[in-house]
Amino acid sequence: MARRLSDLTPGERGRVVSLGGDPDAARRLMDLGLIRGTAVEVIRRAPLGDPLEVRLRGFMLTLRQAEAEHIAIEE
Amino acid sequence: MSTAQLGTPSPPPSPAATQRGEGALPAATTRGGASAPLRVALIGNPNTGKSTLFNALTGMRQKVGNYSGVTVDRVEGRYRSASGRSVVVLDLPGAYSLSASSPDEEIALGVLTGQAAGVAPPDVVVVVVDAQNLERNLFLASQVLELGHPVVIALNQVDAAAAAGLHIDHVELTLELGVPVVPTVATKREGLNVLQRAIEQAPELPLPERGFVLPAEAASALVPVEARLTAAGLHPSAAAMEALRLLAVGLEGGHLQRVTGLADEVQRASAALEAAGLHPRSLEAELRYGWIAQVVERTTQRRGAHGKTLTDRVDAVVLHRVWGPLLFLALMALVFQAIFSWAEPLMALIEGGFSSLGQALAAVLPAGDLRSLLVDGVIAGVGSVLVFLPQIAILFLFLGFLEDSGYMARAAFIMDRFMRIVGLHGRSFIPLLSGYACAVPGIMATRTIENPKDRLATIMVLPLMSCSARIPVYTLLIGTFIPPLAVAGIFDLQGVTLLAMYLLGTVTALAVAALFKKTLLRGRARPMIMELPPYRVPSLRGLALSVSHRASLFLRKAGTIILAASIVLWALATYPKSEPSPTLSEEAAQEQQLERSALGRMGQVIEPLVRPLGYDWKIGVSIVSSFAAREVFVSTMGTIYGVGAADEGSTALREKLRGERDPATGSLVYTPLLAVGLMVFYVYALMCMSTVAVVVRETGGGKTGLKWATFQMAYMLALAYGAALLVYQGGRLLGLG
Numbered sequence: 001m002a003r004r005l006s007d008l009t010p011g012e013r014g015r016v017v018s019l020g021g022d023p024d025a026a027r028r029l030m031d032l033g034l035i036r037g038t039a040v041e042v043i044r045r046a047p048l049g050d051p052l053e054v055r056l057r058g059f060m061l062t063l064r065q066a067e068a069e070h071i072a073i074e075e
Numbered sequence: 076m077s078t079a080q081l082g083t084p085s086p087p088p089s090p091a092a093t094q095r096g097e098g099a100l101p102a103a104t105t106r107g108g109a110s111a112p113l114r115v116a117l118i119g120n121p122n123t124g125k126s127t128l129f130n131a132l133t134g135m136r137q138k139v140g141n142y143s144g145v146t147v148d149r150v151e152g153r154y155r156s157a158s159g160r161s162v163v164v165l166d167l168p169g170a171y172s173l174s175a176s177s178p179d180e181e182i183a184l185g186v187l188t189g190q191a192a193g194v195a196p197p198d199v200v201v202v203v204v205d206a207q208n209l210e211r212n213l214f215l216a217s218q219v220l221e222l223g224h225p226v227v228i229a230l231n232q233v234d235a236a237a238a239a240g241l242h243i244d245h246v247e248l249t250l251e252l253g254v255p256v257v258p259t260v261a262t263k264r265e266g267l268n269v270l271q272r273a274i275e276q277a278p279e280l281p282l283p284e285r286g287f288v289l290p291a292e293a294a295s296a297l298v299p300v301e302a303r304l305t306a307a308g309l310h311p312s313a314a315a316m317e318a319l320r321l322l323a324v325g326l327e328g329g330h331l332q333r334v335t336g337l338a339d340e341v342q343r344a345s346a347a348l349e350a351a352g353l354h355p356r357s358l359e360a361e362l363r364y365g366w367i368a369q370v371v372e373r374t375t376q377r378r379g380a381h382g383k384t385l386t387d388r389v390d391a392v393v394l395h396r397v398w399g400p401l402l403f404l405a406l407m408a409l410v411f412q413a414i415f416s417w418a419e420p421l422m423a424l425i426e427g428g429f430s431s432l433g434q435a436l437a438a439v440l441p442a443g444d445l446r447s448l449l450v451d452g453v454i455a456g457v458g459s460v461l462v463f464l465p466q467i468a469i470l471f472l473f474l475g476f477l478e479d480s481g482y483m484a485r486a487a488f489i490m491d492r493f494m495r496i497v498g499l500h501g502r503s504f505i506p507l508l509s510g511y512a513c514a515v516p517g518i519m520a521t522r523t524i525e526n527p528k529d530r531l532a533t534i535m536v537l538p539l540m541s542c543s544a545r546i547p548v549y550t551l552l553i554g555t556f557i558p559p560l561a562v563a564g565i566f567d568l569q570g571v572t573l574l575a576m577y578l579l580g581t582v583t584a585l586a587v588a589a590l591f592k593k594t595l596l597r598g599r600a601r602p603m604i605m606e607l608p609p610y611r612v613p614s615l616r617g618l619a620l621s622v623s624h625r626a627s628l629f630l631r632k633a634g635t636i637i638l639a640a641s642i643v644l645w646a647l648a649t650y651p652k653s654e655p656s657p658t659l660s661e662e663a664a665q666e667q668q669l670e671r672s673a674l675g676r677m678g679q680v681i682e683p684l685v686r687p688l689g690y691d692w693k694i695g696v697s698i699v700s701s702f703a704a705r706e707v708f709v710s711t712m713g714t715i716y717g718v719g720a721a722d723e724g725s726t727a728l729r730e731k732l733r734g735e736r737d738p739a740t741g742s743l744v745y746t747p748l749l750a751v752g753l754m755v756f757y758v759y760a761l762m763c764m765s766t767v768a769v770v771v772r773e774t775g776g777g778k779t780g781l782k783w784a785t786f787q788m789a790y791m792l793a794l795a796y797g798a799a800l801l802v803y804q805g806g807r808l809l810g811l812g
Contacts, residue, residue: 025602030360031172033211047396048492051603057210060607062488
């Protein structure tokens with residue numbers, strides 16, 4: 001079963017299967033290189049639990065839980 | 076472009092300038108021969124060292140202004156090349172792509188496509204690419220390569236990349252991209268000479284082309300879209316880039332809206348692609364990143380295992396569940412302390428300097444209107460503007476340090492969840508906090524908020540944070556009317572009252588922000604998608620430049636408005652003249668003059684309006700006069716009660732206020748209840764022309780800015796009046812007055 005990026009715990013990795021949700025947010029993520037097949041790793045959550053920090057293509061990106069819920073991940 | 080035109084709308088570039096067709100002569104020769112300066116646009120992802128490179132190329136010879144209609148800094152500099160050619164460099168705002176998803180990116184796209192009002196399209200585009208992050212940086216580069224401009228790639232921070240084990244073959248990369256790639260280390264000024272030569276020669280080289288091929292179905296589906304765009308004057312290569320981009324972003328609010336029939340063609344193309352089993356929205360990103368993966372594969376070697384970087388180790392503490400917020404609080408306390416108290420001696424120095432200047436001038440000039448205009452109008456007015464400079468400089472020094480070091484993004488990451496309660500973004504926190512010291516730099520600091528609606532909501536509520544100019548008003552009223560009683564054993568009623576005023580402002584600011592975000596400034600929630608850049612040591616020169624940019628923007632735009640307003644207020648308090656009888660003391664003569672001036676009459680006219688709040692005309696006049704700045708309330712009170720120059724600690728003024736009786740009823744004018752109501756009025760009312768001037772500027776200037784500033788003044792005045800009324804009348808009903 002495909003998991004969502006928001007389900008990953010810090011340290012877990014996966015590959016992007018699909019991106020959905022708000023088209024603006026998806027577009028921005030794609031511009032930054034988060035597309036189908038991209039390897040991502042969840043680094044940590046902010047002290048208040050949200051947003052989360054992920055590593056992709058050698059850099060760090062933050063996004064909110066609500067945005068991460070629309071990103072399907074496979075191991 | 077002459078520097079005098081900066082910040083003012085100038086004629087749009089001719090349409091011909093945007094259609095440099097294939098086979099056209101190199102730009103440098105088409106625009107007025109070798110003597111015309113070469114126009115270079117510098118573009119790159121945020122945090123690539125683009126501004127450092129810009130500073131290294133152009134030195135301190137920079138002009139900062141605004142793009143017409145938006146509050147995005149327009150920074151231009153010049154240098155003379157080794158061959159003597161004059162080169163003008165425009166530092167475009169940082170952009171991850173040309174998707175135009177923020178005002179910054181819209182400007183970058185507008186300039187590069189020749190659609191930005193008042194900016195001629197560049198002769199050469201330099202794309203600054205961070206060697207440590209080649210993949211993501213090449214996305215923007217691959218878009219720029221298709222716009223039909225000569226391009227040079229500055230492969231920056233090659234030293235840091237090498238230290239991390241990344242080796243990029245720049246010759247190979249030149250062959251892959253079809254444009255010169257120059258390795259640079261902007262912080263150490265390495266590679267600058269080669270870069271300058273490459274820039275000068277770039278117009279002679281063949282234009283770069285798209286490096287990848289569209290799937291056949293996509294190519295044929297996009298033909299009609301491209302045809303519309305070339306017919307509208309776009310370079311064929313730029314048309315192809317735009318067509319692909321439009322599939323993903325659509326036409327909404329974009330610069331191509333005026334192209335007739337384009338929306339329909341884009342929709343048809345999207346439908347055709349979907350029918351062919353392709354994803355129109357992700358097509359561009361997937362094609363570009365697919366191509367980039369091959370380019371990186373051929374040009375980059377990674378040596379050595381990559382372990383934890385310094386940034387990873389620092390973030391383990393800075394973003395730690397416990398240490399992170401504590402460090403954040405400590406840093407904020409430091410910033411707060413700095414703008415609050417470090418600026419104080421400098422501000423006192425400026426105030427003292429201007430008042431001695433006024434006195435010196437008063438001593439040499441004969442008494443009369445000219446002396447009064449110069450001393451009380453011009454010098455006092457200029458002084459009231461310059462007095463903000465220390466706070467602006469200190470705040471922007473800190474903000475510049477936090478931004479350039481990479482901490483600012485972390486602060487937004489930590490605070491985002493908290494700010495989301497009121498519908499704002501983590502980036503709104505620091506500007507709001509700065510508002511405790513002074514709304515002026517706080518409002519200027521909102522430029523780091525990407526989403527225009529969030530930014531506007533933050534600006535609209537920022538003056539509700541109790542700034543330092545309210546302290547004299549609070550001090551006078553609390554010290555005079557609130558008894559120093561002990562509360563709950565350890566607190567002092569005076570201190571508790573002061574704290575209550577701060578809390579009232581803060582809670583209201585957050586509540587009003589939430590209200591605006593739900594009503595007036597409603598919009599789709601904007602994503603909190605943000606890079607956490609690697610930490611860096613900020614350069615002193617960069618910090619100095621950013622502080623001086625802010626200061627000059629403030630002085631040039633806000634300064635003129637404030638000076639004009641000061642002179643108007645001076646005239647209102649000075650005319651019409653009254654002839655004091657020679658028996659009157661100087662204080663009494665001043666009191667009489669103010670009472671009979673236009674300002675005094677305004678106070679008397681508004682008396683029926685302020686009566687329900689418990690105020691007489693004297694308080695009315697003091698309120699009207701304090702529109703210049705809140706602290707003026709105290710000095711006007713001094714004049715109107717005939718005690719001469721008074722500050723908030725003046726015993727004479729305090730005695731006078733305590734003893735003041737209503738001439739009609741004989742009862743005391745001031746009660747603690749009235750004093751609390753008056754303080755609440757000052758918590759809410761926007762009594763500060765500097766803030767108004769900066770709001771006009773920062774909300775778009777001109778009519779738009781004026782509209783927002785007027786709205787802000789109106790809602791804050793309504794809030795002030797309503798709350799003061801509630802306190803006074805409600806208190807009387809409860810028998811407190």
